[in-house]
Amino acid sequence: MLKRFKPVLFMLFSLSLLLLGGCSEYKIFDPKGPVAATQRDLIMYSIYFMLFIMVIVYVLFTFVVVKYRNRKNFKESDYDPSLHHSTKLEIIWTIIPIIIVIALSIPTVKVLYELEGPPKATAHKEPIVIHATSADWKWIFSYPEEDIETVNYVKVPEDRPILFKITSADSMTSFWVPQIGGQEYGMPGMVNDLYLQADEPGVYDGMNSNFTGKKMAFQRFNFIAVKETDYDKWVKDTQENAPELTEEKYEKLMLPDNVGEMTFSNTHLEIVDHGVDSGVYAMKIREKYGVKQENPHQQQEETASKEESSAHEQQH
Secondary structure, X not given: OHHHHXXXXXXXXXXXXXXXXXXXXXXXXXXXXXXXXXXXXXXHHHHHHHHHHHHHHHHHHHHHHHHOOOOOOOOHHXXXXXXXXXXXXXXXXXXXXXXXHHHHHHHHHHHHHHOOOOOHHHOOOOOEEEEEEEEOOEEEEEEOOOOEEEEOEEEEEOOOOEEEXXXXXXXXXXXXXXXXXXXXXXXOOOOEEEEEOOOOOEEEEEEEOOOOOOOHHHOEEEEEEEOHHHHHHHHHHHHHHOOOOOHHHHHHHOOOOOOOOEEEOOOHHXXXXXXXXXXXXXXXXXXXXXXXXXXXXXXXXXHHHHHHHHHHHHHO
């Protein structure tokens, strides 16, 4: 009987190895910063723990199938189908889930509190503060201390903690750089803090991982980590040569569309603070430029009404 289940068990075991073997191809399993590394370790701990549970379940499953199968010389005394209560079993299957939840919860809570602050290795360094503001469908990065603003890319020095203050001008988004760390939600009228750090120079993909409309798939940005000396040169060059961000130019950024990379020698924080604004500014700008504000609930009701009318016409 056991031979019948060998192919199934082998397939399940092979599938587990295949999934783990392909993990290296996913960016979250190739961290380039301490925050992403900590999150990767927590994910792997959970995966190994669940694989351990799977192995135990498969072993018990095989044991039950083999021991209680219908076979020759099977003694009915070996199995009591009228069993209705077992205090021992009830205690066991109550305690085991509690142990599993505790074993997963403790490291998860510790990591959550650890990531609330800057990485320990560079906690002695002053973090660079960057305001990350999402708008349909683009990312706007403001450096208030350097008086610089970029669109759809952010440049940071390596081995330096970065404090992102994440908010949104309109819809709720999620800030995520898989190889560096994240994610964190951005919402109008509030600010969420997120500490990140890059351990080595490189260009890493950043994105909005929350659904916010038909063009959100292109709401991406480059997270560029450079040597600190190169970062200082870039800051100085931007302050001296980049154009100023006018209110009219910023209003155009509030219109729902995708744009390319931009660089300015001042920030929109002088015009509006989206962490307090609650989306009113963006809506007023869109009304000013005649952009129709679509209500998703109203669209659903209109679609349902049209489908009902069409079905009624077909019946008659």
